[in-house]
Amino acid sequence: IKFLIANGAEVNATDALGETALIMAARAGNEDIVKTLIKARANVNAKDAEGRTALSSAHQLGYTGISQLLKRAGGHD
Numbered sequence: 192i193k194f195l196i197a198n199g200a201e202v203n204a205t206d207a208l209g210e211t212a213l214i215m216a217a218r219a220g221n222e223d224i225v226k227t228l229i230k231a232r233a234n235v236n237a238k239d240a241e242g243r244t245a246l247s248s249a250h251q252l253g254y255t256g257i258s259q260l261l262k263r264a265g266g267h268d
Contacts, residue, residue, distance in 0.1 A: 192227050202233040209240035217245035217261065220254045225261070235266040244268065 192212070196202060205211055213233040216224035225245070229235065238244055246266040249257040 196231045202231045211237045213245045217249040225257050229264045235264045
């Protein structure tokens with residue numbers, strides 16, 4: 192992910208379901224990628240087609256460390 196960001200990848204791009212890389216990383220429980228995307232200024236409050244944010248996904252799945260990271264970065268449900 193660092194390579195992609197360094198080479199101009201859009202960190203807030205969405206897929207067909209409206210999910211950003213940050214939402215996907217939070218849902219997968221990948222704290223390292225979440226940190227990388229936050230540092231790259233990903234929108235921590237972006238919502239997918241169902242209205243879910245990275246924080247709401249992490250919270251629902253019990254990823255408390257990721258939830259705390261997202262809250263510190265300005266994320267909200």
